Structures are given as C-alpha cells and as structure tokens.
Amino acid sequence: MTAHDAAAPALELRDITKWFGSLAALRDVTFTVRPGTLHALLGENGAGKSTLMHIAYGMLRPELGSIRVDGHTVKFRSPRDARAAGIGMVHQHPTSIAAMTVAENVELAMGRQQAARRLGGSVEWVRELSEELGLPLDPLARVESLPISMKQRLEIVKAIVGGARLLLLDEPTAVLAPSEAAELMSVVRDYVAQGNSAVLITHKLAEALANAEEVTVLRRGIVTHRSRADATNAEELADAMIGAAGNLGRSGGPGQREPGEPLIVARDLVLRRAAGPPSRRVIALSVRAGEIVGIAAVEGNGQRELLRTIAGVVPPWSGTLDVRHPVAFIPEDRTTEGLVSELTLTENVVLGDAPGAGWRVDWSAAERRTAELLRVYQVRARGPGARARSLSGGNQQRLVLARALSQEPRVIIAENPARGLDVAAAAAVHRRLAEAAEAGSAVLFHSTDLDEVLERSDRVLVMRQGQVLPAPPGADREEVGRLMLGAE
C-alpha cells in the first residue's frame, strides 16, 4: 500500500448511468466513500439507492460510468468479484439459508481456505466473534427460528467474516426496534472506527445525521445533495429527498370519528405459537367501527400471532373470536406473503379476490379493475400487465393496500404497513387507512416504529410477553415505552 492508495477513496462510483428498459434508474451519479467514514445514502422509494448499491456490489452492470475501489479501476462481473475487492453487502431481505444453523451460514460466507480450517470447530469461534463484534448470536440456532433482528445481525457478521472492508447496508434498521437500531449503529460505528468504511441506505434523516460523516441524497436517479453530515440539517435533506417542503403531517387528527359497533371482539383468546406450546396469556380486546387501534410492542411479544389470528390466517388455540367479514390482511413481508413477484399486477389483484368471487376469472374485467386501482392509488407501473417485481417497494405496498381496500373490508389488519417506505409514501398509506376507518371499517395495526403507532392511532394497545395492555389515553412516548419494556 502506497501513501497514494491510503488516501484514495474506499469506493468511487463515477458518472454512473443505468437504464431499466426505457426507465433511467440512475443518471450520471457520482458517489464517493472516503476510507474510515460512514456515508449515508438517502432517498425516497425508487430513487435509485438500491440500484446504485447493487452496481457497487456487482449485481448489476451500469450502462455508463466507472467504479474504483481504493483508487483502482475495477470491473465487477458478479458479487463474487466485489467480495474479492473487499466489498460486503447486507441486503434488505436476509440471504441466509433458513434450514441451516448460524455457524453453518457463517462458514458458508468464509473464504474456502479459511472455511476448511474452521469447519466443524466454528461453533465457539462464531460465538466469540459475534460477541467481539457486539452482535452476539447463538451459533447453534437454526436461522429459520431467529427473529428478523437476529437474521440481520447474522448478515453483518457474514459480510465481515467474508473479509469486507466496505459494508453496504441496505436499510438495516427498517425492521428493528429503536433500541436494536441504536445497538446496530454503534456496531457499525466501531467497525468504521477501525479504518473500514460503510454505506448506510436509509429513510431516517435523524439516523443519517446522528451516525454518518457524509450524506448523499438521490432523487429520481439524480444526486440532489452531497455534504458533510455536520454541515446540513433535516429540513435541507428532506427538501433534497422530496423536492419541495413536503407535507409530513397527517390528514385527520385522532378522535374525529365516532366509534360505532364493535367489529372485532376477542374473549378468553389463547394464541397459537409458531413453535412450542400455546401462549399462556389470555387476551380480551374489542375494536369498533371507525377506530384505528395501534399495537405498540417490541419484536417477538406476540403481536404477530395476535394480528394473524384475528385476520384468520392462523386459527386460535382456544377462546372466542368474533371478527366481522370481509377482513383484509396486509402482511409484513410483501415480497413473499403479499405479492407474487413473477405474476402480473392484474394476476396479483385477482389473487386478492374474496373467496366467494366465483370459480371463473374474467381476465379482461380484472385488467380494467387493476388499471383503475393503479390510477386511484397512484401506483407507478407500466400498466396492469407489468410484473409485480418491476415495481419499487413503495409501489408494491400501494398495490397491496389498493387490493385490500378494494374489497371494501369491514376489518383491516396490517403488519408494519409503512415498512421501508419514505415519509410521503408512509403518510399516503396511513391516509388510506384513515379514510377506510372514516368509512366505517375497524383498523388494527402494528408497527415497529413507535412514533408511527402513536401518531396514527386513535387508541394504543401495548403488547408485552403475550399480554395486551391498554395505554392510558394521552400517554406520551416515554410512558408507552416503559409499558412496552415492563419498566413502569
């Protein structure tokens, strides 16, 4: 290593242009990561953040532009080339093998020679290493049994073990509770302090400002802002992301609707769990027409089981559950549970038809219906014949929501409905839910983002260890947080 190399940027993407068909995903984007820094990459859904990172990681090849790593021009033909150059990526969706243990997945991520040495004896080593990194993991746990925050940890450990000196983190905190996110950020800070570098893709302005040295904002494939983090502020970044000073507030305040008859009534309800014995807790709750009820809970406290039981996806263990039909369910993971990415938008809409919709499918009517939904819900797509995978995350969520609401449900159950969405898209989702409530539906939702729950609900329920506790009316963030953690 010469002095020149040491001073060279860890990663330099210069004048990158990338087309998807006739859609320009990136236009003349230049993006530079200095060694020893954390660089935040901000932007709305579909702004091109992931595309840019996939180019840096060798998953996509740009039409124009060059890539330099540590001052050397490189040409990546596959992620393997990128890994060899010291670039590691932590994807939004975990890429570990679900049926294998943590230790086995880490072994797979290691270089071949390293793996041969460690094979079999890696259990203790993985435990120590993960603790050393500040990301403790149980090496013998099967990945499928891990909560999503643990899967995320595993992804990071894998990337570091694979020899990455530059980590690309694709919205790592989107699925984490605030305390978990803070933990993760401190790990990334430590990693960077050792002379490595990292790129943090995020929607959260505060997170970017608090942790990164530098900030770049993309908007519709163009760089609209680039500066040191301490030389800018949230308003400036929000303007760069959204274009003008966007309306970040909610449309209607809480409590404007008059609650009607109860549409969800649960008594003596005992939940089934994915594995092991049923929950020992007995649940009673009721949600009325016109109400938006938010569930605040730290991951793994039974909120997922509760929502899925009420939605009718999982049968209850025992007790009585009275839910008015039709019920719309908006699952957390839109790519594996909400949409079939290989199918067209029309086909995905037809998948959501009510069970009593008849045994034949009228495809031309379905296509007209889909076109109408795309228009009304402002889904950006080529048309009803486009495949679901061609949509950005935000547009996929709009489609999921449009499909659910088009059935005119009496009851709407939503898991993390704004997950991974930018501020404007998240606000749009909640505006739709509020409209449905005004029209007389009962809405019950959970979000890992506590602020979202507090801001969007008429009434907040807290779940802790399988128990449902009402938050006192007008409770503030601290009170609810203490209830969630059992520290009152």
Next chain:
Amino acid sequence: MAKKVLTRIPKEEREESAFRRRLRVARHTLLPVVLIVVTTLLVLGAALSLAGYDAGLAGAALWRGAFGSWDAITSATLVRATPLIILALGFALALRGGALNIGGEGQFYAGAIAAAAVAAHVASLPAPMAIGATWVAAFAAGVIWVSVPVLLKLRFGVLEAISTLLMNFVAEALVSWMVQGPLQEPTHIYPQSATLPASAVLPVLPGTRLHLGFGLALVLAGVLWFVFNKTRWGFQLRAASYEPRVVEIISRRNVGAMLAIALLVSGGISALAGATEVGGVSRALYQNLSPGYGFTAIAVALLARLRPGAIILSGVFFGALEAGSAAMQRDAGVPAVIVYVVEAVVIITLLLIEARGWRRREALAGA
C-alpha cells in the same frame, strides 16, 4: 378523455400496445421452441453423420415414416402421439402447481391394468358404456396409484419427484405379475391378458389405426386449457408454484390440498393413456406395453411449456420422431433408440434456456 390522460404519462410508464405485447410474448415463448427444434434436428444429423450413417437418407426415412403419407400420419405419428399427449397433460397439471409427477409411466400401467381387468367384465355392455367403464376404472386406478406418493408428501414431506419415480418400478413388477397371474389369458401359455372384447375396443378412423384415444387427448387438452386459463382454481394453482404463502394468506386457500388434488387428477389423466393404449392399440395387456412414454411425455410437456394447446403440437412432434425412427431403422439401418438422444437434447436445451431466463430475471429482480 383517455387520450388526454395518455399524453401526460411519460413514455416509460405508458402501457405497451397489445400488438407489441403479443410480439414480446411470441419472442419469449415461440423463439426458444423453434430454436430447440432446429438444434435438435441439427444435433441428430451431426450425430448420425459422425456415427457413419447417411444423414440425408436417414432424414428422408424419418420424414417418410412420420409424415410421408396419410397412413404414416394417422396410423403411425398420431397413434404414437396419443399416449404422449395424455401423459404430458397429466404431467403438466401437477407441475403447474409446482409438483413433479415423474410417475407417468407407472400410472400408465395402473390404467392399462385397470382397463384390461374391467374390459373382461363388460363384454356384454354396448360399446360406449364398455369403453366408458374402462376409462373410469383407469382414471380411478391412476388416482389410487398416485395417492401413495401424495399421502407420503402430505404426512411426511417425502418428495413426490422421488416417490412417484419409484412407484414406476412397482407398477412394472405389478404388470409382470398380472400377465402371468390373475389376468393371464385363458390358455395360460403367453405372458399377456386375454384379448379385449369387441365392445371395449376403441373405434378407429375408417381406413386407419387412429383410435378414439386421440379424440380423448384433444378433449383433455381443451379441458385443461380451460382450467388453466379461465378458472380461479387453475390460476391459484400456478400462483402457488411461485409463492404458496401468498395463496394461503391472501387468497385463503389450502395450498397443500390444492397440490394434492392436482397430483391425484394428474395420476388419473396419466392412467387414461394406459387405457387408450390397451383399448386402441395393443387390445390386450402386455409387459413392456410402453416404450417409456411416461418419460418422453416429460419432454413433450416441457417443450410445450405446460400449455395444453402446445402440448398437442409437441406431442405430435415427438410422436413423429418415434414413428419416423422406426422407418429410419428399417430403411437406413439407424437404431431407433436415437430418439432418446433427441429427447435428451430437447430437455437439456430447454433447461439451458430456462436457466438463462432465470438468471436475467434474478438480475432484474435485484434492481
């Protein structure tokens, strides 16, 4: 009104015209098939030349044997295409839902046994009823035969690709026992069943050997086309092959039950091929009744991309190869087993094209 809206939508978001879409679909579906057929014929020619045969002579014999005359078309090509089409339809039904039914050969024999056994008891019935009885029996036998792998899959998660394959060997052993035991012809000399009574023999197109089974194949293709393209169940079955959780959570369907039904009916359809072969061609149950129809049918279905209409065409293509290869052996001295080489080339070329398409999709999906 619509026009006004259109002008404001940027080009990349405008919907493609119906014509362009049709062109794109044609490029993605038709082109690979043409490519495969041409590659296959080229490989066949090259292999024959390398092996020292006269490729031109062999090719001419192949063509004559398959399409050279009205008789070649009806009595050779279409007769051989019949079981291939029916078996391929059965295979396609299961694979639409993502289940691999490799047991067509065994289900064919289950149907053949059932048809031969029932035929002996319905001699006195009028022909339509007698034939109907053999078909119903064959369908039921196929369902029962495939129910073993289905139960194993539902209860213990045994891969149906393996269990259906293994059931083939059981079926062959069963036929062998049947023609030397319970179903052996009355004189107990030959390893075959009694000849079918006239009422159970399928009618033929006058002057040819083309039997009613071909009609059944066409009807079945029509029915499956309707199920796949027009019914909710058929559509959900396909969706489940991509992402079963979506069908369970969003469509509220029991995907396990849907797959079980698809596999059971798939077995029943495959068994009908055995019934039409016994009733229309051999007119008695023999060992080795099928020259591997159950496996060739997989290539037929894959080449047709599981589309019922295309299965008829690709079934005729393979039927022609089988018919032509017999003529090739007779006239050019080329061993008829060369068809298996052709089948292998088709399947491998197909898999290559699929793999390429898959990789490109992966790259796009990452965007």
